[in-house]
Every structure is written in C-alpha cells, then in structure tokens.
Amino acid sequence: GIQVEQSPPDLILQEGANSTLRCNFSDSVNNLQWFHQNPWGQLINLFYIPSGTKQNGRLSATTVATERYSLLYISSSQTTDSGVYFCAVGQTGANNLFFGTGTRLTVIP
C-alpha cells in the first residue's frame, strides 16, 4: 500500500515562531487532507488539498502532486496550535484515507 511519511516527527517552537511541516507520499493520490489532532483527541480538518495552495488565516498548505509531497505552514504559532498534525491521502479504488506518521508540535509560551 501507499506509504505516507511526515517530518519532523517532533517539533518544539517558541510562541510566535513559524514552522513548516512536510508530508511525503509514495504514489499518486486523488485526495490529501491535513488534520490537527488536539490534546483531547479530536481530529479537525485543516485543508483538503490534493494539489495547489490554500490559505486559512495563519495556516497555509501547498501540495505538489507531481513530486508527491505536501507542506503545511504555520505562521506566528500560538500555544493552541499544539497537538499532532496528520496528513492523510486517498487513492482511486480505495475508500479510506491512509494517515501519515504525524508531527507532534509543542508551542511554548
């Protein structure tokens, strides 16, 4: 099956800093979503972005499908950004999402 790897696995930031999270995938995809899992376990949709660039406030994401990677940018980080960030991909012929390994982000005041 498709492999989805995220880097870095762990990231500690000072509040106000910027960061870039990366998601690499091993095959062509038709679906790519970024999620934030908060400390209580809730998975929150950030972006649906199988290709191109999107922005939502302090967050933006870019997927370069031909090169099989996606980037999530977090600017001016806040303590509430802490949690685990997952990218998940979907392929034609499969109904489920394959989740990456996750990046655990800790933002310290």
Place this chain on the structure above:
Amino acid sequence: DAMVIQNPRYQVTQFGKPVTLSCSQTLNHNVMYWYQQKSSQAPKLLFHYYDKDFNNEADTPDNFQSRRPNTSFCFLDIRSPGLGDAAMYLCATSIYGGVTDTQYFGPGTRLTVL
C-alpha cells in the same frame, strides 16, 4: 451546527466484557467510518458503511463488529475486548465516500480495558 457526535467520550470495560461505542451524525452523509488509533500511532480504518453496505478492512479482527440501523447512527461492537484493544476509536463521515471526499471526524471515544 451539523456535526459528528460520539458517546461516550471515555469508556472503561473489563477484559472480555462486550462493549458498544456509539456514533451519530447530523450531516446526513452517506458514509460512516470507524478508525482505531492506538497511543502515538496514526488512525487505522477498521470498516465503513456506504449507506447500508458494510465494508470490512481485510485486517480488522473478527472481534470487531458494526451496525448501522439508520443514516444517522453507527455502532462499534467489541465482542471480547482484550488489553490490546485499548485505544481511541474515531468515527468519521463523508458525503459520498468517493476518493475526493472530505472526511469529518467526531471527538472520539477513549477505551480502557482493565
């Protein structure tokens, strides 16, 4: 607000004692999914329903069953929980189940097995 609701949020059961987790949705989506997420791991799909059609993942243990009595509700039954079944169980929905659909997740039920 339309949403995916899971009850209970925390469930404690004893080794071998059957347990049922509940998921409901007000989104009127056709597809409902159950994922298992063990500590420090990514969520893993157990099965999903497209309307009333049940689709089991090949490596989902027989110990796990599911029911969808109507569009709004879906249940996860664990017939004889073992210690290895302790995990967060996440319910998700999508409109059509197509590969390009966005999936929306509930808050999860954290299961502890004593």
